[in-house]
Amino acid sequence: MQNTQSLINEICPTSTQSWVRKGALIVDVRENNETRNLMFDVPKILNIPLSHFEERYIELSKNQEMVIVCNDGIKSLLATNFLINNGYDSSKVVHMKHGLIRWVQKGFPTIGDTSSILDSEISNSCCASSSRETSKNSCCH
Amino acid sequence: MKTDIKVLGPGCTKCKTTYSNVLEAVKQTGIDAVVTKIEDIEEMMQYNVLTTPVLMIDGIVKIKGRIAEIKEIKDLLSK
Numbered sequence: 001m002q003n004t005q006s007l008i009n010e011i012c013p014t015s016t017q018s019w020v021r022k023g024a025l026i027v028d029v030r031e032n033n034e035t036r037n038l039m040f041d042v043p044k045i046l047n048i049p050l051s052h053f054e055e056r057y058i059e060l061s062k063n064q065e066m067v068i069v070c071n072d073g074i075k076s077l078l079a080t081n082f083l084i085n086n087g088y089d090s091s092k093v094v095h096m097k098h099g100l101i102r103w104v105q106k107g108f109p110t111i112g113d114t115s116s117i118l119d120s121e122i123s124n125s126c127c128a129s130s131s132r133e134t135s136k137n138s139c140c141h
Numbered sequence: 142m143k144t145d146i147k148v149l150g151p152g153c154t155k156c157k158t159t160y161s162n163v164l165e166a167v168k169q170t171g172i173d174a175v176v177t178k179i180e181d182i183e184e185m186m187q188y189n190v191l192t193t194p195v196l197m198i199d200g201i202v203k204i205k206g207r208i209a210e211i212k213e214i215k216d217l218l219s220k
Contacts, residue, residue: 074182078185078186078190081189
């Protein structure tokens with residue numbers, strides 16, 4: 001059993017925008033059926049579905065700053081945990097909590113139809129749901 | 142010693158089916174086992190899992206990312 005949860009840095013969608021502006025890679029771990037209708041509109045993005053993540057995570061450079069994303073922040077949390085357990089630096093690999101749902105609610109750029117995802121509701125605020133350590137760039141201090 | 146069986150998954154249909162299949166397989170084989178369902182995401186992370194459901198027997202991942210069928214669980218338990 002491994003215990004890396006405390007090492008995982010979470011950031012909210014607003015902070016993710018800062019990371020994107022600084023050149024971070026967005027790693028979208030949603031499955032193909034999820035990305036088909038709606039995608040993040042960011043300069044650097046790579047889709048590695050969680051179902052293929054074990055085989056493909058080596059495509060990710062350990063020197064690259066990256067934000068792991070998904071629909072609601074659950075798959076991305078598992079993927080981030082996996083990367084940290086496999087030697088990635090937790091200061092360079094962070095997880096975006098609340099996922100694409102919150103990203104869309106914030107009005108951040110996407111490509112595709114947002115109507116289905118806007119039907120999803122998350123009651124927690126950006127900073128309410130986690131006791132995990134937050135990044136220095138997070139809005140959640 | 143009791144066999145330690147864990148089913149990891151966030152409570153999706155596949156996870157529930159796997160859990161009920163495990164219970165049925167244990168019943169059919171009559172083995173002495175402790176079956177635990179782990180639905181908490183943070184607890185799942187301790188096992189470094191990516192895809193669910195996950196069937197673990199005595200600490201070893203046997204099946205992941207799909208429903209474990211009763212017959213194959215029975216086969217795994219009889220080894």
